[in-house]
Amino acid sequence: MTTGSRASGLTGLARIGFSSLSRADAELDELSELVGIARDALLVEAPRAADPTEALDGLLRIARRDPENAGAVLRDERGRAVIWRLLGASRGFADFYLRRPGSLPALLDAGRVLPDDAALRAAILGAVGAEGGFAADAGESAWVALRVAYREQLARIAAYDLLSDDPVEAVRAVSAALADAAGAALEASLAVARTRVAGGGAGVFPRSEVEQTQLAIIGMGKAGARELNYVSDVDVIFVGGAAPDAEITEQRALDIAHRLAVQTTRGISEMEVEPPLWEVDANLRPEGAKGALVRTLASHLTYYDRWAHTWEFQALLKARPLAGDPDLGAAYVAGTQPKVWASAGRESFVDSVQSMRERVMEHIPADDMPNQLKLGPGGIRDVEFAVQLIQLVHGLVDEAIRQPATLDALDALVAEGYIGREDAATFARDYRVLRLLEHRLQLVGLSRTHLMPRTEEGLRALARASGLADTGEGVQRLWERIKREVREVHVRLFYRPLLSAVAALPEDQRSLTADEAHARLAAIGLRDPGGALRHIRALTSGISRKATIQRHLMPVMLHWFADGADPDRGLLSYRRVSERLGDTPWFLRMLRDSSGAAEGLTKMLSSSRYIGDLMEWIPESVAWLDAGERLRPRSGDILRAEARAIQDRHESLESAMTAVRALRRREMLRTAMGAVLGALTIDDVGTALTTITEVTIQATLRAVQRDVLGPGDASLDFAIIGMGRFGGAELGFGSDADVLYVYRPEGVEPGRAAELAKRIVAELRRVSEDLRLPLDLDADLRPEGRNGPIVRSLDAYAQYYRRWSVSWEAQALLRARGVAGSRSLIRDFLAMADEIRYPEHLDLASTREIKRIKARVENERMPQRIDRTRHLKLGPGGLSDVEWLVQLLQLEHGHAHAALRTTSTLEGLAAATAAGLVSEADASQLEASWRLAARLRSANTLSSGVTSDVLPTDRRALDGIGRILEYPPYSANDVEEDWLRAARRSRRVFDRLFYGDPD
Known part of the structure; x- marks a missing residue:
């Protein structure tokens, strides 16, 4: 190669992403010669490698040892794509294939689909010749075969992962496959252990006794939840005992089960010719490392009933039979799960879970904290702990959320309404990204790590391997953003504000006798303690989830009610709203999760009878307290669009007016809530009430005209003019709507036009009546006051004002403003009014x-x-x-x-x-x-x-x-x-x- 072409080649290697270009150039020549493939063909897939230099280094080392198998993979289009991706992301796999080049051909069809549980078990158990629970061989070679088979399947999973078009979305399926592979490895190791214990290399028990011994391996943590990493401790609990109808004693069976557990662990974790897979961690068992490695099912259940700590129940949330006797494993889960979901009732349960999360962070070395992907603030544990706490608090009464896997649990919590969709979407998206980053970091050395790279080279490789960014700086920015997002949602969900408020109450106010409660209620300001006690009992009696949550809410809410002007009325209104909402899931959940919403509700109900009366009929309005923007008045355009939609949906006048009245009540309540909670100024209130009244009158007029006017009457012009404070857009709560009614025949015979106008007014006044929230259309500011006609034509108004009006009538017109009906008629009426209300000279x-x-x-x-x-x-x-x-x-x-x-x-x-x-x-x-x-x-x-x-x-x-x-x-x-x-x-x-x- 000439100097010019060599420089050009080096430039191409740099574009692909190689470092140490001269070395890479030489290694490519050597690899090409070893496997008999042209350099250009070798490099086709290199740009897709996370670290092309590492991939090339690994390929060359493998080819030097076994050029035939290396060449077979590199000559195949699929195999070439897989090997560059795999070795570019993982030095660990390069080391594996260097040790086991004979495993390379298995990559030729890898990456197309994920191996399922059945395929994984067949491959790994087949490697040790497992049959009937025993392996064909008990020697060291069996463990080597197991580990090689496991890594071959791990490579298939990694190939699928690395070649995925959407690796973030694939995280859930990949993690489940990794957990299934771990289960298969434990099953195979247990099969070898049975053979060894029953007369094999370490055998000390007769095979018949081993056959009569049950051992279930319960997966905990990520293995139990089928959300495992590439390299992670696999947390397990061993449950043993004699099989039904066994001839051996329970103690004898436990001794055998203990030996089986030890040997199973050795098969996975101890040093052999082929390195260990991962650590089998049994420290989550009762009493931890100090406790018996294997216990009977009854011993486990007794421990959880009497001595278990809160964190142990949290750990059991993810328990799942992973290997061994399936019936015993199922019995263990069936026996422990009710205890898991009842654990939230333990004293200081929430505090202990929160404290545990904080202790985890306290043990992170200060230098590692900014890079801790798993344990640090904004990391994987923040998502998992928040999700688990919410599950444990509500899972006792809601089986739908009893999901061991974090992403499945998030889906269930959203479906059941325990977490808002936005928070859950943030958590789910960011959790997948965090897990993908974790996976890619562990693939590098096939080692257990949760630390983000500290070097630019490491970050760049992570960016390429994950596909999440183009540069190391980009992936770092992504990580920083996710940390902020996750921490924000975690704090909002994990540290429940209302729970903190309850914890701040004096102890003697949390549980009181009837007499003490009566005295306490009187002391904090309730004028009718007896009535208050009846309301409290009605709200908190029973064992339902609703009553349970009310019991948690009531101590703090009573103090907030007592801070209001009329706590007795507030408590009564709260009871009525609660009863109207019944078992609506979001209501109490919102009050519990948002101290602002709960405090706002108590403030409103104890301050405003107006709000309490309306809220009783519109109880769903409580939800507005959880979103401040929903307490802001909606715009006139939005309300008018809704009112027009009502007219389209309802053919009859009565049904249309029922919907219009409901719209008005709802928006009046919204405005009242915003006013009482200080979200609106007096100007905001005046504008909002005026808009609501306008929209109501406009919708009412359309509905009435549709009902009153026949096909030949459509040309009749009719309009409503706002007067007084309504005309000035200065309405307050309780204000009348002062109006004038005007019409213009426009092609309708004058006598019929007058009759139609009167019918329209009569129907307007009839159907606008609302006993719950009166709307008084007051026409007393019309010419001649109450003595004058209720409706006039435009010409009649003009004649009257120009010939007979007195000063107060001209003065009244100063606030005249068109609010509904014909725009042209309104325009002409106001032009006429301008001549009267703005005279050239006032005598x-x-x-x-x-x-x-x-x-x-x-x-x-x-x-x-x-x-x-x-x-x-x-x-x-x-x-x-x-x-x-x-x-x-x-x-x-x-x-x-x-x-x-x-x-x-x-x-x-x-x-x-x-x-x-x-x-x-x-x-x-x-x-x-x-x-x-x-x-x-x-x-x-x-x-x-x-x-x-x-x-x-x-x-x-x-x-x-x-x-x-x-x-x-x-x-x-x-x-x-x-x-x-x-x-x-x-x-x-x-x-x-x-x-x-x-x-």
């Missing part, structure tokens, strides 16, 4: 009339025997003062200042301030009182469930209002004083600006 008589009416309203509409200063709407400094002042300014200056042409009180006030009509200081006082009055009015409705414009005098009621407004507990005086102070200041400004009175 003195009209101004005086407005002021006279305002004074009359204060005197005549104020309820009897009510302290005027406490009336939030009509009292001094209340809503009416601010609104009338702004409206007077709009009437006087709206024609000249376009910004004043708004239906919103606060927008109008801001525009008046910007125009210099109101000083900033005055505007600040007016806005503060208006906002506080609006908030107090809504809070009063939320707290009491009854609409009222009067600030209550009852201190408890005032305190309840204060808590909704986020005052500290027992702030009744502060609430009252804040309002009276704001109202006085606002009234002074109002008198000066509206009436012209000096300060």
Whole structure:
């Protein structure tokens, strides 16, 4: 080869991924000559090797020893793909084939499918000539044959894994195959052990006695769960005894079983000509390394009943018969599993599991912590411990989640609703990736390791072997991201916030006698301890899962209820909601898993009768507490789309209105919950309630028109105009919806048009009634008030306003805004209204009339025997003062200042301030009182469930209002004083600006 072509060849080798290029070049020449295959043919599969240099080094060493078998594999297209992938990922397999080149031809058909359990057992047991539970040979050669056969099958599994198009998805199947191979190896080793013990090399017992001895090998940990690694300790428990109808004693059988267990372990783990496979670890047995290696089934069960620690039950979760006597193995699992699922009831169970996880991390060397793939934070153990804890807590009553394998358990926990889909998807995806990384690291030396590489070369090889990244830096970034994701989900699932809250309670409040409980309930603020006890008993009595969880929840929730304004009402509402939800699985699970949701629920129910009454009918709304964004009002577009879908689904007026009412109640409840929990401002509330009311009216009008109008009436224009606080988009809880109704014949005979319009209004008022959550469509602001027609044509409105309207009617139009019906009619109505509400000049008589009416309203509409200063709407400094002042300014200056042409009180006030009509200081006082009055009015409705414009005098009621407004507990005086102070200041400004009175 010339110098130029040699340089070109070296460049090509570098592109493939070789290091030490000159050496690789020479080794390729040697390998080509040894196996008689051209260099180019040899290199076809090299780019797919994780480490081409290691693969070439291994191939050359093997070919030097056995060029014939090496050449046979390299000449075959399939064999060449397998050998480059296998040796590029594993020096351990290169060493194996160097020792056993005769095993190479088995690779020619490897990697196409995973060998199943039957195939693995046939191959490995066949290697020792096992038949009837005994091996054909008891010598050292039998163990060598076993280990060689096992590694040949391991290579087949690895080939499938390395050639997989989606190795992350293949992790579950690969891990199961590895566990099956381990089971087959133990079965084969036990067969050799029986032969040795019964007269073979170490035989000391008659064969007949060995035949009468039962030995079951129970797989624990990953082997038991069929999620094993390539190289891992295989945790086992040995169960022995005499077979049924055996002539030997139980003790004699135990002695034989002990010898069998020792020999079985030696066959797998001790040094021989062929290196050990892995360590057989029996330290999970009762009493650990100090306990008997083999016990009878009865001895095992007695130990678990009397002395077992919590961690031992956690270990048993994955127990599975792996080898040996199948009946005894099945009996062991059947006897121990009920104890596993009952273990969560042990004292401090959760704490002990959490402490165990923490102790595991404490024993990780500090230098290894950042690289610990398995044991460190964000590693494999974080997934496994979280999943196991949730399984153990709920598995007693839910057999569906009793899955030993982590991924199977995750699937079950999602299906049963114990883990959210997003968290479970993160866990499952990241767990597979972590296990794939672990597999690739262990393949390198066929050695037990869980540490990420510390060198760039190691990371680059891992990236290529796993297919997860293109570079070492990429796989490191992936690992760091997964650590963060896994740790975040682990902490959320593993360290249950509500359990911590329960643990913080004084011990004497967790379990009380009836008399002590009665006294305790009274002491924490419940006015009816007897009634509270009845509610608690109803919620917690029985042995159901629901009652059990309620018993765990109740101590903490009672303290939260007691922090509310009305704990008795809160507890009653909670009982009603719980009973309505029945056995719904997500409800109590959410409260248990999320202290925020539980605390939020208790706060709402003990603060707001309005919410409690609605939630009783919409109990599924509790789920919104687990997702903060669901407490935000939904947009008008979304609600309108849902309302239109209702109309499409329901043909009859009554069924459509049932669905519309349900939509309104749900969204009103959502808004109330957001308001009480502090997620919404008063502006958010006003906007949300206005939107909900608009959508309800729009949907109701469509449904009514579809029912009332015939085919020839479709051209009738009809619209609803929002007035008052509704028109201003300033609704509060309990506000009426002030409206005007208008129509235009448009091709319909006038008399029939008038009749149809009246029928539409009558049906609107009838079907919009809702006894549970009243919606009052109040048309009293129409021309002539209650004495005027309920609906008019557009021309009739225009004629009336231009000829006969008085000042208050023009003033009422300042808040007119189209909310439903014909857009063109709304546009024309508002254009007509603009001429009336924004006059070019407001005469003195009209101004005086407005002021006279305002004074009359204060005197005549104020309820009897009510302290005027406490009336939030009509009292001094209340809503009416601010609104009338702004409206007077709009009437006087709206024609000249376009910004004043708004239906919103606060927008109008801001525009008046910007125009210099109101000083900033005055505007600040007016806005503060208006906002506080609006908030107090809504809070009063939320707290009491009854609409009222009067600030209550009852201190408890005032305190309840204060808590909704986020005052500290027992702030009744502060609430009252804040309002009276704001109202006085606002009234002074109002008198000066509206009436012209000096300060």
